[in-house]
Structures are given as C-alpha cells and as structure tokens.
Amino acid sequence: MPQPAIFADRLHWGLLHTFLVIAEEKSLSRAALRLNVTPSAVSHSLRRLEEQTGGRLVDRNRQRFALTGQGALLHEAALDICKRINVLDTTFASGVPAISGTLNLLMLSTLVSDTFDIFLTDFCKRFPLLAMHVETLPSSIILKKIGQNLPSLGLALCPRETRDIRRAPLIPQRYALYCGRNHPLFTRERVTRQDLLAENFVSFFSDQMGDSLAALAEYREKHRFTGTVVASANDQDEVKRLLYAGYGIGCLADDSARKDVLEGRLRRLPPEKGIADVPVYLVWSGQRKLQPAEIIFINGLCDAFGRERPFPAAGETGETHGA
DNA sequence: AGGTCTTTGTCTACTGCGTT
DNA sequence: AACGCAGTAGACAAAGACCT
The missing domain is CATH 1.10.10.10 (Winged helix-like DNA-binding domain superfamily/Winged helix DNA-binding domain)
Structure with missing residues (x-):
C-alpha cells in the first residue's frame, strides 16, 4: 500500500x-x-x-x-x-560559498560606536543566513570565556595578549573624570584639578594595577589623588549610577558619558584632555580553530575601523585559520 | 448595461519516466 | 531511440458576482 x-x-x-x-x-x-x-x-x-x-x-x-x-x-x-x-x-x-550558522559575540556593556553600528548593518545585509547572538558582560568575564575556547568573539578591554587570547585594537576610548548631579562639585562654577585631589572615588573593579583599567589607577597614583575608593562596580552603567548618587568622582569613557552630560546628569571634570586612553579590543581564542564566519567578522570589523587585518590571506573564501 | 474580477471546464503543449 | 502515459502549466471561453 x-x-x-x-x-x-x-x-x-x-x-x-x-x-x-x-x-x-x-x-x-x-x-x-x-x-x-x-x-x-x-x-x-x-x-x-x-x-x-x-x-x-x-x-x-x-x-x-x-x-x-x-x-x-x-x-x-x-x-x-x-x-x-x-x-x-x-x-x-x-563564487564564494554562503556563510551560515551562528556568530556569538561577547560585548562589554555601554559600548558606543557609530562605526560599529554601521558595520553591523552592512554585515547583516551581506550575511542574512548568519544568526548573531550578543551577550553583554564585564571585560574580565569575556576574557575568561574566550580563554576557555568557548565559540565566541569578544569586544572587551584587554590589558595584554596571551597564548590563549589574541587581540586587535579596535575602538579608541578616552577616559575622563566625571561627577554626578548630586555631587557638590556638579554646581560649583569653577573646578580645578587641585579641587579633585582629596575627593572620594567611584571606581571599576578592574581599576587596579595590572588589570584592564589599570591606566586609571596609575593616573590617580601619579597625580597624588588622596581620596579613598568609596564605591565600585564592574559595569559602566553601575558606575554611572553611583556617580549620579553622589558617592564621589569617577572615570568614564567620554563616548559613553556624552549623552549624560548633555542631559544634565553628569559633569565632565578637569583635566580637559582626559586622563587616559584605553582602547576596546576585538578578542578571540588563540587556541581554537576559528570558523569562516568569525574570520570574516574579524577582518571586516578591522577594515571598518581602518585596522590591519589579522587574517589577511583568508579573504572571505571560507578558509579557516587557527591561532 | 457594461466593465472587472474570479472561477470553472476544456483543450493543448510540454516534460519526465518507464517500457519496448 | 521511439513510444505511450501521467502530470503540470497555461490559454481560451464561458459564467457568476459585484461595482459603477
């Protein structure tokens, strides 16, 4: 039948x-x-x-x-x-095979970049069969996951390249000092660097010697800031929340704080030129064999930011590269 | 009433497949 | 290779429903 x-x-x-x-x-x-x-x-x-x-x-x-x-x-x-x-x-x-599958991206939160957004729009159009999973995490967790060879790429602060973690500098970030609207300095007409030296600090967990935001701690040490760290968080949004509350002054990336300044929640403090440059890096596993989609993403993102391609020979032919 | 849109029945052309 | 069969697509004609 x-x-x-x-x-x-x-x-x-x-x-x-x-x-x-x-x-x-x-x-x-x-x-x-x-x-x-x-x-x-x-x-x-x-x-x-x-x-x-x-x-x-x-x-x-x-x-x-x-x-x-x-x-x-x-x-x-x-x-x-x-x-x-x-x-x-x-x-x-x-003559190029279609790229499909899933690309996992671990991103530090509050990353503000028009170039990245434009790149993502173009990437989405060029590879409609490639699904994208994005998770926001603190840089330390991103680096840990990448180091464990999880199938992901990361956008994170990365103090050094290792055997397990490869990196390419991507987005320059200028850090500067800020205070929130509930801080006494917010309404003071004129604020000098001298006025800041004894102020208490809101800091990042990673704002310590040897960590990803060590440059911020180095600046405080070098310029003899004597205030104590009274509040800290692992995330830029939470640091902002502590600054809004008036716990102290603290460092933020200019790009992520610009909107808050315009809308009257934060005030940018001296020095005018900021205190340190800490770029966001594109990071990937140095031990795991990367998927074609990951190589295309890495090369494409480096192109978008005018950086040198880490995998220049790969092109977009689907050829895979290890470390 | 005439025009438009949709449906139905019938027919032809074409294609793929199995058989001889 | 030639033939026949079955299935499919589409044209044509006609009819019904609805609108202006």
Missing part, C-alpha cells in the same frame, strides 16, 4: 512563487499581469496549491482579499525560502 507523500514531496515549489506574487499584489489579475500569464492560470495555480496544502490560503472575492491563517503561515515560509534562494544568486555570481 503506497504511503501518503510527505508535505514537501507533494508541494510544487513553483506554485509558491505564484502564491508570493498573489500575496504581494493582493489580486489574482494583477498577479497575472506581473507573471505575464492569464488570470485563469493564476487561479488554477492557486487552486492547485490549496489542494496540495489541504486548505484555503486566500479569502478572496470582489470586496475582500486576505490571507487565511494557513495562507499567512505559508507566505512566511515562502518568503524565507525566497530570501535563501536570493542569497544563492550573489553566491553563485561571486
């Missing part, structure tokens, strides 16, 4: 294209015009598709045209198929 054909076997894919045009034109006649066939041919095709799918796909009469629930589901699936087929067009033309 013959088995009933599974859905994909009994469905004629060509009818899906006709159905997509019908759904877009919201009319069989207009679909026929666009497909360069007669309206009856479109009607026949729709009926055949409804027979194959086992239910009505379109509620249609002279007054009304609407996809049924089943029709909407099929339309969504057909769009997805269409999108995947369209990718093949550029793939075949370029």
Whole structure:
C-alpha cells in the first residue's frame, strides 16, 4: 500500500512563487499581469496549491482579499525560502560559498560606536543566513570565556595578549573624570584639578594595577589623588549610577558619558584632555580553530575601523585559520 | 448595461519516466 | 531511440458576482 507523500514531496515549489506574487499584489489579475500569464492560470495555480496544502490560503472575492491563517503561515515560509534562494544568486555570481550558522559575540556593556553600528548593518545585509547572538558582560568575564575556547568573539578591554587570547585594537576610548548631579562639585562654577585631589572615588573593579583599567589607577597614583575608593562596580552603567548618587568622582569613557552630560546628569571634570586612553579590543581564542564566519567578522570589523587585518590571506573564501 | 474580477471546464503543449 | 502515459502549466471561453 503506497504511503501518503510527505508535505514537501507533494508541494510544487513553483506554485509558491505564484502564491508570493498573489500575496504581494493582493489580486489574482494583477498577479497575472506581473507573471505575464492569464488570470485563469493564476487561479488554477492557486487552486492547485490549496489542494496540495489541504486548505484555503486566500479569502478572496470582489470586496475582500486576505490571507487565511494557513495562507499567512505559508507566505512566511515562502518568503524565507525566497530570501535563501536570493542569497544563492550573489553566491553563485561571486563564487564564494554562503556563510551560515551562528556568530556569538561577547560585548562589554555601554559600548558606543557609530562605526560599529554601521558595520553591523552592512554585515547583516551581506550575511542574512548568519544568526548573531550578543551577550553583554564585564571585560574580565569575556576574557575568561574566550580563554576557555568557548565559540565566541569578544569586544572587551584587554590589558595584554596571551597564548590563549589574541587581540586587535579596535575602538579608541578616552577616559575622563566625571561627577554626578548630586555631587557638590556638579554646581560649583569653577573646578580645578587641585579641587579633585582629596575627593572620594567611584571606581571599576578592574581599576587596579595590572588589570584592564589599570591606566586609571596609575593616573590617580601619579597625580597624588588622596581620596579613598568609596564605591565600585564592574559595569559602566553601575558606575554611572553611583556617580549620579553622589558617592564621589569617577572615570568614564567620554563616548559613553556624552549623552549624560548633555542631559544634565553628569559633569565632565578637569583635566580637559582626559586622563587616559584605553582602547576596546576585538578578542578571540588563540587556541581554537576559528570558523569562516568569525574570520570574516574579524577582518571586516578591522577594515571598518581602518585596522590591519589579522587574517589577511583568508579573504572571505571560507578558509579557516587557527591561532 | 457594461466593465472587472474570479472561477470553472476544456483543450493543448510540454516534460519526465518507464517500457519496448 | 521511439513510444505511450501521467502530470503540470497555461490559454481560451464561458459564467457568476459585484461595482459603477
């Protein structure tokens, strides 16, 4: 006894294209015009598709045209198929295999960069089959995960390159001193560097010698700041919260604090030129064999920021590179 | 009433597959 | 290779429903 054909076997894919045009034109006649066939041919095709799918796909009469629930589901699936087929067009033309899968990105929070956002927009268009998972974490956790060879790339503060962690400097970040609106210095007309030396500090956990924000601690030490650290956090947003509360003065990246200054929550303090540059690095495992998508992402991001490509020979051919 | 849109029935052309 | 069969796509004609 013959088995009933599974859905994909009994469905004629060509009818899906006709159905997509019908759904877009919201009319069989207009679909026929666009497909360069007669309206009856479109009607026949729709009926055949409804027979194959086992239910009505379109509620249609002279007054009304609407996809049924089943029709909407099929339309969504057909769009997805269409999108995947369209990718093949550029793939075949370029001779480069389509990149698919998932790219995991670990990012430090409150990273502000128009260049990165523009890069991501372009990357999304170029590789629509590649899913992106983004998790925000403190830099120390990102480096730990990358060092454990988890299948991820990171955007983090990275004080040094090691055998396990490779890095490329990406986004320059100038750190400066700030106070919140509840701090006594916020409303003082003129503030000099001398006024800051005895002020209590809000700091990052990583704001210690040898850690990723050591440059901030070095500055305090070098310029003989005598105030004590009265509050600390591992995250830029939480440091801001402590500054808003008025615990003390603290360091923040200018890019992440700019909006708060404009909106009257923070005040930028001397020195005018800031106190240290701590770039955000693109980091990846030095031990794990990277996926083609990861290499393309790394090279593309370095291109976007005008940095040297770490994998210049790889191009975008899908060739893989280890450390 | 005439025009438009959709549906239905019938026919032809084409293609793929199995058989000879 | 040639043939026949089955399935599919699409054209044509006709009819029904609805709008102006």
